[in-house]
Amino acid sequence: MSVETLQQWASARKLQEVEFVDGNLKLGDETLSGNEMVTLTTGDNNNSSCQYTLGSIFLQIKDPEQSLMVYRKACKTYGVNDPIKASDKQMVISYFTASEEAAPEETAVEQPVADAAVPPSTEDKKEPTSVEKRPHHHDKKRDRHHESKHREKDRKRSRSKEPEKQKEKKAHKTIDPDKLFSNLSVVVGKREIKAKRDAEQAKLHAALSTEGFHVTPEEIAKYKAENPNSMVHEIPVGDSSSILKAGAGKDLKRILTLYNETMSTKQSNSKKSSSSSGTALQSPAKRAYLIGKRPIIILPKGMTAPITMVNAYDFFAESKFVPRDKMQQLLRTTGQQPKTVFVRSVNARLGGGKVEYELMDNPKSKLHSSKDWERVVAVIALGQSWQMKDWPGPYGNPVELFGRTFGFYVGMEGDKIPTELQGWSVKQARLNRDKRGLDSVTYASFWNGLDEWMTIHRPELLPQPEV
Numbered sequence: 001m002s003v004e005t006l007q008q009w010a011s012a013r014k015l016q017e018v019e020f021v022d023g024n025l026k027l028g029d030e031t032l033s034g035n036e037m038v039t040l041t042t043g044d045n046n047n048s049s050c051q052y053t054l055g056s057i058f059l060q061i062k063d064p065e066q067s068l069m070v071y072r073k074a075c076k077t078y079g080v081n082d083p084i085k086a087s088d089k090q091m092v093i094s095y096f097t098a099s100e101e102a103a104p105e106e107t108a109v110e111q112p113v114a115d116a117a118v119p120p121s122t123e124d125k126k127e128p129t130s131v132e133k134r135p136h137h138h139d140k141k142r143d144r145h146h147e148s149k150h151r152e153k154d155r156k157r158s159r160s161k162e163p164e165k166q167k168e169k170k171a172h173k174t175i176d177p178d179k180l181f182s183n184l185s186v187v188v189g190k191r192e193i194k195a196k197r198d199a200e201q202a203k204l205h206a207a208l209s210t211e212g213f214h215v216t217p218e219e220i221a222k223y224k225a226e227n228p229n230s231m232v233h234e235i236p237v238g239d240s241s242s243i244l245k246a247g248a249g250k251d252l253k254r255i256l257t258l259y260n261e262t263m264s265t266k267q268s269n270s271k272k273s274s275s276s277s278g279t280a281l282q283s284p285a286k287r288a289y290l291i292g293k294r295p296i297i298i299l300p301k302g303m304t305a306p307i308t309m310v311n312a313y314d315f316f317a318e319s320k321f322v323p324r325d326k327m328q329q330l331l332r333t334t335g336q337q338p339k340t341v342f343v344r345s346v347n348a349r350l351g352g353g354k355v356e357y358e359l360m361d362n363p364k365s366k367l368h369s370s371k372d373w374e375r376v377v378a379v380i381a382l383g384q385s386w387q388m389k390d391w392p393g394p395y396g397n398p399v400e401l402f403g404r405t406f407g408f409y410v411g412m413e414g415d416k417i418p419t420e421l422q423g424w425s426v427k428q429a430r431l432n433r434d435k436r437g438l439d440s441v442t443y444a445s446f447w448n449g450l451d452e453w454m455t456i457h458r459p460e461l462l463p464q465p466e467v
Helices: 002-011 054-061 068-077 086-101 112-117 136-171 177-208 217-226 240-244 253-282 312-318 324-334 398-404 436-457
Strands: 019-021 024-027 030-033 037-042 048-053 296-298 341-345 354-360 376-381 406-412 426-431
Touching: 002 030, 002 037, 002 054, 002 086, 019 054, 024 054, 037 054, 037 086, 048 054, 048 086, 054 068, 054 086, 312 341, 312 354, 312 436, 376 398, 376 436, 398 406, 406 436, 426 436
Parallel strands: 296 354, 296 376, 376 406, 406 426
Antiparallel strands: 019 024, 024 030, 037 048, 341 354
16 A cells, blocks of 8 residues: 555656655655665566565655665665665666556557557557457457567657666756866966976977087097197096907007906915914813803794794794793693703704704893803894883894894784894794795794805804813
8 A cells, every 4th residue: 555655646746745754754744764674576477576665765755766775875864774786777777657647557558659659569460350259368468468568668758768868968968167268278278388398398308409510520629639638637538348469560468467366366465364363263262161052042022923922932943933921821721831942953954953942031130241141042022112222232222233143034924024124134924814834934934044044144153072
């Protein structure tokens, strides 16, 4: 009944008079609930259907020409939560437009205008001479077929009228003179700027052009004859190519002499360096107090760091990253403390052997002398300078610290790199949030870098060769 009432309002062209208040549609003494869910069915065999509230349908058919944004805004204003989909819009409009413009189905076949507009089918041309011989139900079936065909034709006409109306509206759109002149002034201004820039570039090219400055050998000879002292202080310019070109009157003995002197100097320097290195190997280490000591790896204490004392042993000793929260829960369950010492084998190309490393995150309370601080081989950077606060001497300055130790930054994939870290000599690596098989990549990146650094800067902390 609600759909029929809405159809009557649409046929009587009274939709603009309907009030949509408190979720109800009111017209005179009649009131319809805007929240009532109705189902619209169209098609010859009722094979197309959609279901919306009466309020959503009313806001759509009230102004079929409105844009999608205007319709959605109206739905939001009146609290309609099921706006009609774009794919169902035409079906809803046609459903109520047909009831508004088309005549009743019984008279649709009898309208001469419709018959004139649409060519008659072959079935219409047949004379009804044999109708009397057919059963009565065949007549009804044929009439229903004719009626459905005319209804479909009416729908096609109504759809074809809508684009024409839209074209008419676009054609009658007025142009704002102020806006037109404003756009023209902008275009003219841009052309004037371009013309001015082109003129300046043309002047610049003309000023830099070499036209009119060509000098011939005859003019140079004439100038030298008139000014004999002009070339006294000039130095000939040459390069490696011009020197090696042995033209007439050129002697290359001087070049051979310079080459022999240079090569003899290099050979003598190489002999000196080899002899000095040989004596250095034979002489005792410069920092004998470091031999046999544990190298130290300092970790950050920040809660945002992926690797701290809680999970450092599993990563640096076993190449396995365990999130801090899971490791803390495991330690509480077992009642254990994080391990701080582990043994690692050194690569054979660096001499082989095993080294015992120590992990700590509070070096200020454990390292009391400069010799103790020299055991620090690596610092896992947090990316904030406050990590080194109150560290002694040059170790409190991040720039000097990472010049004395191997700096390494570990971040989670996708996290932003700290700004301060950009100015430090720190190697960066990432940990994947889900793929634990990639932890070995970061693990190898750290140890490859640290082994090479210790070979150069802290060889005393590596296994010593037997004498």
